Amino acid sequence: MPFHGITVIGAGMIGAAHAAAYRQFAHRFGPTGNLHTVCDMNPDAARRLAADWGFAQTETDWRAVIANPEIEVVSVCLPNFLHTEVTLAALAAGKHVLCEKPLALDAASARSVAEVARKARSVSGTVFNYRRIPAIAAIKARIEAGDLGKPVQILVQFQCDYAADPLLPHSWRYELAKAGPGALLDVGTHAVDTMRFLFGDVAEVIGAISTISITERRLPLGATTGHGHVALSDKTAVVDNDDVMSALLRFTNGAQGYLSASRVAVGSGNRLTVEVMGTEGTARFTTEMPSFYEIALRSPDGSTGFTRVMNSPAAPDIGALGTVPHDAVSIGYAEWFGFMLHEFLTCCAEGRPFKNGSIQDGYEAVMILDEIQRASKRDR
The missing domain is CATH 3.30.360.10 (Dihydrodipicolinate Reductase; domain 2)
Known part of the structure; x- marks a missing residue:
């Protein structure tokens, strides 16, 4: 199952980690795995990251990126409060999606993402790169x-x-x-x-x-x-x-x-x-x-x-x-991150679930984090 353009939404510190890992491994999946777009509301930041890692285009509107039929793989590297909205939109558009942690700010929001991901035909996952150490x-x-x-x-x-x-x-x-x-x-x-x-x-x-x-x-x-x-x-x-x-x-x-x-x-x-x-x-x-x-x-x-x-x-x-x-x-860190991205792209190319750090794993983690937060308030 070939996939086409790759985009990184969010040109900050963690977006650079995604961009570098894609640069290292996307070529292994043939010409279809092209580095298409870096998206950030700050156009200068998007241009810098695109130039650093060889992405062809930049964009300031993540909705335009998701609507682009040339883009099939999306890394969501935005501030925490935007993860749920952008991931849901990308899944609804049929994109393969890798969402930064945390999947959501609370378990209820994470559950909605997990339910959509479970029904989607595309590949999705949460960034749990430390599993690859x-x-x-x-x-x-x-x-x-x-x-x-x-x-x-x-x-x-x-x-x-x-x-x-x-x-x-x-x-x-x-x-x-x-x-x-x-x-x-x-x-x-x-x-x-x-x-x-x-x-x-x-x-x-x-x-x-x-x-x-x-x-x-x-x-x-x-x-x-x-x-x-x-x-x-x-x-x-x-x-x-x-x-x-x-x-x-x-x-x-x-x-x-x-x-x-x-x-x-x-x-x-x-x-x-x-x-x-x-x-x-x-x-x-x-x-x-x-x-x-x-x-x-x-x-x-x-x-x-x-x-x-x-x-x-x-x-x-x-x-x-x-x-x-x-x-x-x-x-080190760059290698662990690259191992994760390579596995994610392999799942996209082969059309099989990304199980080692799935959206469900992201949801399970947020449920525990919610409980810890509640316990900290209860045990004051």
């Missing part, structure tokens, strides 16, 4: 093989410091109505999906606690992109979504989970840390050391100790898609 995939395989025994506990922390500076400008990211819960939706979505990917469905949110550590920010004098500094006005606006959120969960397999998401953890950069414990062993990984994960297995004599397991070309995706498919060569 070779170490995470390997840990999942060890869990499924029973190497760690019965699941007991999972700890997942996603810690960033992009909002730690109080002089960063106010933007949609700091408004509950536009961003939803702050750190929880922005990076906690990945933490929740990683938990589900490794341990399965969540049965219950036991409790949660949230903190807003920077309660107001100055308004910018001009437009903002990403997390950069700009000239500030003397006026301020309230921050009404969380900077830090922590939650305690119980899974349907009986295990417990601890999740923590922060956007103000000074020195963290963009760090996902995972530790999985079972009755027979423990596995752990951090994105700060992407070349390996560590595992400790209980031995008959009771001795324990962690062993490093290095990346291997035999790992999922590396041998076929890695730029340098060799033992222990680091595989």
Whole structure:
């Protein structure tokens, strides 16, 4: 099933990640996989991104993009509050759609997207690129093989410091109505999906606690992109979504989970840390050391100790898609993102569902995020 033009709607920081991954892999699907359009309401931003990654055209109206019959693949890379509207419109137009996380600001909206996607003939998915980390995939395989025994506990922390500076400008990211819960939706979505990917469905949110550590920010004098500094006005606006959120969960397999998401953890950069414990062993990984994960297995004599397991070309995706498919060569964010885009384009080309990060997975994640948000209010 051939597909034609590819578009990225949203020329900001994450739109660039999509554009770069399409540039790397679209050519593998023949001349039909052309880089057609970058769309952004800021025409200069659209032109810059198109020029950087070789897209042929630019547009400022996402509705015009979706109405264009030459475009069949759409990446939705817009602010959180626009995800639902644009994704629904693209699905209704028969496009293949990959929507950035979160799928929606709340479970009711996410459910509407999931229902439409389930009935659509096109391919759709949610951006859960951390599933493609070779170490995470390997840990999942060890869990499924029973190497760690019965699941007991999972700890997942996603810690960033992009909002730690109080002089960063106010933007949609700091408004509950536009961003939803702050750190929880922005990076906690990945933490929740990683938990589900490794341990399965969540049965219950036991409790949660949230903190807003920077309660107001100055308004910018001009437009903002990403997390950069700009000239500030003397006026301020309230921050009404969380900077830090922590939650305690119980899974349907009986295990417990601890999740923590922060956007103000000074020195963290963009760090996902995972530790999985079972009755027979423990596995752990951090994105700060992407070349390996560590595992400790209980031995008959009771001795324990962690062993490093290095990346291997035999790992999922590396041998076929890695730029340098060799033992222990680091595989980082750009590669994980590319692995996801390649799988999505493969599903589009073959006309089969994109299951490893589906729209349904996006909906399931938002339902848990809603429960965590409710628990944080209940447990004050």
